[in-house]
Amino acid sequence: MKLLLALGILGLVGILAVGIAGLWPRADFPDPDPVARGWRVTNAVAAIVLGLRLWDTLLEVLVYVVAMVGVRFLLVGLHWKGELPPVSETPLLRRSADLLLGPILVFALYVAASGHLGPGGGFPAGAILGSALLLLALAKGMERVSAELYEPRLESLEYLAVVLLVFLAALVLILGLRTPAAFVTANLLIALEVAIGAWAVLHRFSSARGEV
């Protein structure tokens, strides 16, 4: 068993080493600037994610949504039994969460909306937003926050974002729409979808928990 394991790991290292030998140092290096200019944005990564390889991104968003639906489906029958410990109120954390939530929200919006110009985009923005919501839950107690924020309407908003994204992708892919506005909209939709998915998962994982 140990021998097999050592052989397997050695094999993996060998494959990767052969890969490195073949791929590195790379002789030809494509220049990403023309790609970015072709899509009338400055961030070449955004041009590839939301333009050149939009199909990949679209299906990736679908995988994300399906995974989140799977989590909901798996955890729907599980409820926390027994008495819950009371929420430990930490005034400092609560105050700082109140103060920080606004700036974090604005920052997430900025990261999403400027994704076509510089580093950023919908995925990190959604993750930042989800983390901010969790920070809030951490400070105020999961139950209070999810009572205010977790409604089925929020989940349908996630599916709506996906549908809108598909429509936008159709515009870009079929009609050949190439404007920065499409990038901003797509990034905002992705951010919304990732944030709601992350929040729903974290809510499910901690359902009926007093504290995180």
Add this chain to the structure above:
Amino acid sequence: MESLSALALAVASAALGMWAMVVRRNLVWKLLGLNVASGGGILFLVALSHRTGARPPIVGLGPGPAADALPQALVLTAIVIHFATLALALALVIVLTEHRHTQDSRKLEER
């Protein structure tokens, strides 16, 4: 030099993560190993996109040649998918623990 050290780390991380996935018996430890291994894979692609003195693939951001944007765009989605699949895997672990009262892979395989 920069990308060489990153490539070495990528290979080492992948091997380390695989080792943890095989040797550790607790399912959550296996997932942590998968986490490290996937980090190695992501780093491998990012290191391949780099060359000495390269600038980020953003138009007009400093002098020098730009790094390759394609691998970066690919791993961007890989990170997000990793989070989604990890959440799914952890949900499965939760369900398994509720029903079988153990996270030990060897005990789970017994019945």
Add this chain to the structure above:
Amino acid sequence: MMAVLLSALAFGLAVFALTRKRLLWGVIGVGVHSLVLAALYLVLAAPDVALTEAAIGFGLVTFVYLLALRRTGKLVVAASPLYPLLYAEGERVAGLEWEILERFARWCHRDLELIWVPRAEILRLVRSGEAHVGAGGFLPNPHDGVVYTQGLVPTRLVRVRLGGGPIGAVVGEPGASWLGSDGKLFEDADELARALSRGEVGEAVTDLLRWREWETRDLFSGAEATLLPGEHRFAFALNPEDEELRESFAEFLGELERRGELSELIRRHLG
């Protein structure tokens, strides 16, 4: 240069994280490893990937692990009540052992779930792995098929004589070795007390704390109690296959003892 340093740091963190015994350390180590990887991506001219890795790999993934740890790492305690160690107080559970278990659960980031069962059932549950910890005035007995933590509270065995008749003891307790050929074994201490009061057995072998509990409830006023030789210590029963739990419990108890909190807890609960 920066990249070499960051690579070395990231590898060190990954090794640190994956060789821990406590899952909490592993999760924190992998989280910080992700953060260092994000810095490395920034050095490698990939700011988009760095931002995504920092937000998802460090933020969301760590959160999701911590939440899952709380849900999966339920610490199931099977116990039978014994007054100052573990007892129900209205809706609440209290006692010395309960406080230690609560601190241990907080220490290793798990939740407690308590099930009240007879003493013989506790052993079965702990052996099969359905319960992680057996508690409630457990006296170690080498033939139980479970492992024990270090002893917490010293006690002595007591022989309670009420009248003539066979000796009774609780199954699995060290007192059972004092039975003669006509001795009777009982599932838990309450059954033993009932049998003693009904006259089914004339004598009972139990421990000092149990005897004190019977005394305060004024169950056997005319009984005469004699201390038996040999000292015993109450301990927690653990599953022998769960090495991780055993090691972390030993580490926790050692820490508690070093800081002097264990003796303080014992003083507060037992006087």
